[in-house]
Amino acid sequence: MKESPKYPNRCVIILSGGMDSTTLLYKILQEKKEVYALSFNYGQKHKKELEYAKKTCQSLKISHKIIELNSLTNAGLFGQSSLTSSETVPEGHYAAENMKSTVVPNRNMIMLSMAVAYAISLDCGAVFYGAHAGDHAIYPDCRPIFVERMQLAAEVCHYFPVQIIAPYLHQNKGDIVAEGTKLGVNYAQTWTCYKGGEKACGKCGSCTERLEAFKQNGIQDPLPYE
Amino acid sequence: MKESPKYPNRCVIILSGGMDSTTLLYKILQEKKEVYALSFNYGQKHKKELEYAKKTCQSLKISHKIIELNSLTNAGLFGQSSLTSSETVPEGHYAAENMKSTVVPNRNMIMLSMAVAYAISLDCGAVFYGAHAGDHAIYPDCRPIFVERMQLAAEVCHYFPVQIIAPYLHQNKGDIVAEGTKLGVNYAQTWTCYKGGEKACGKCGSCTERLEAFKQNGIQDPLPYE
Numbered sequence: 030m031k032e033s034p035k036y037p038n039r040c041v042i043i044l045s046g047g048m049d050s051t052t053l054l055y056k057i058l059q060e061k062k063e064v065y066a067l068s069f070n071y072g073q074k075h076k077k078e079l080e081y082a083k084k085t086c087q088s089l090k091i092s093h094k095i096i097e098l099n100s101l102t103n104a105g106l107f108g109q110s111s112l113t114s115s116e117t118v119p120e121g122h123y124a125a126e127n128m129k130s131t132v133v134p135n136r137n138m139i140m141l142s143m144a145v146a147y148a149i150s151l152d153c154g155a156v157f158y159g160a161h162a163g164d165h166a167i168y169p170d171c172r173p174i175f176v177e178r179m180q181l182a183a184e185v186c187h188y189f190p191v192q193i194i195a196p197y198l199h200q201n202k203g204d205i206v207a208e209g210t211k212l213g214v215n216y217a218q219t220w221t222c223y224k225g226g227e228k229a230c231g232k233c234g235s236c237t238e239r240l241e242a243f244k245q246n247g248i249q250d251p252l253p254y255e
Numbered sequence: 256m257k258e259s260p261k262y263p264n265r266c267v268i269i270l271s272g273g274m275d276s277t278t279l280l281y282k283i284l285q286e287k288k289e290v291y292a293l294s295f296n297y298g299q300k301h302k303k304e305l306e307y308a309k310k311t312c313q314s315l316k317i318s319h320k321i322i323e324l325n326s327l328t329n330a331g332l333f334g335q336s337s338l339t340s341s342e343t344v345p346e347g348h349y350a351a352e353n354m355k356s357t358v359v360p361n362r363n364m365i366m367l368s369m370a371v372a373y374a375i376s377l378d379c380g381a382v383f384y385g386a387h388a389g390d391h392a393i394y395p396d397c398r399p400i401f402v403e404r405m406q407l408a409a410e411v412c413h414y415f416p417v418q419i420i421a422p423y424l425h426q427n428k429g430d431i432v433a434e435g436t437k438l439g440v441n442y443a444q445t446w447t448c449y450k451g452g453e454k455a456c457g458k459c460g461s462c463t464e465r466l467e468a469f470k471q472n473g474i475q476d477p478l479p480y481e
Contacts, residue, residue, distance in 0.1 A: 094330050094331075096330055097326040100322055100323040100324075100326070101322060101369060104320050105320075105376060107376060109376070129414075132413075134372045135368055138409075139365070142361055142364040143361075145364060146364075149334065150331060150335075172411065175411045178407045178408035178410075179408050185395065186364050186396045186401055187395050188395055
């Protein structure tokens, strides 16, 4: 069963269009990897993030695919998350109990499984994934234990092992902004707000965390807010 | 993070329409579970199996959904499997090297991830999965080590653990036919052949294994063959 992928320098990245995965993209491009970006449309209210992902890939001249998962949302697989239903997106910090409504059931396992499939079909053995420490409090499928178990599963899903690489798993969003600033990330070209309006709301859990990350670094967030 | 699902007797089953998952369906219905069946259309040549899955669920009066994954196939995520491309489906036993062309990259992780999402949205904690010992030789993502690692990941992907239950993991197809016969499974309503023609070909790896399983039990397969 032991084999090696044909293209060891090639990799897939799960790119939401937010600041974490975009920073990770800049990081691996600096490492001279041949990158294939993958985004997902699962009916999220903030699907605007996909336009940001697309523009980033265009300006960095890398391959980008958006996978349509509306069939899953329509079939009811994602249940009643406030990110995909008519329910109101809650405001405040991630840790609060009411933020649970933003959980999209098993979304990360689904995205990882597809990114791993894509890596195999590209004959490469690496998937980069921007999960970070700030997410843990509320999202079960961002915790290190979940990512570690998915890493073990991906190692045995094919004839050669696929590595799921999550460099930010034990870092917070402030650390990511610090690294991204050094890497020259264009944060005006990243979208974070869950509400997906014309301007970022500045109040949802996602905006709250983003604004704190910039503040922690003494940097002005270049995105326009309401 | 510890919670329990609201409906402990409810479960999801991945139902291909083949004999293994159909037998498993009969088995769990006998155990009086409330069953939600899930099938996948990933552009397989033998998508005829989905019609069989549909008929089985209709006759057993259980919920059934078919998830369309053609967007993944069209995006190239499943690469060049002979099950989804113009490449010829090979004939002979599964163990042979040329059967590797029938591998659909990471298909099982993708299907399991969606079944787990469905279980969470149904507020239940069990996914039944018909992987069996005969598949191991050629399919990496049917081996016990893969299924066991996915089980560990599913246990931590949500606020309550989701169990992936694969009762046939260490049994072969002959054992499954033996159990199914006792359960009264209607094998004329199951489809196995990879070629998906009007009648089963009797020569592909999947047919070869099916025919041997019936022979092992001294039973005539009720399906018409070419």
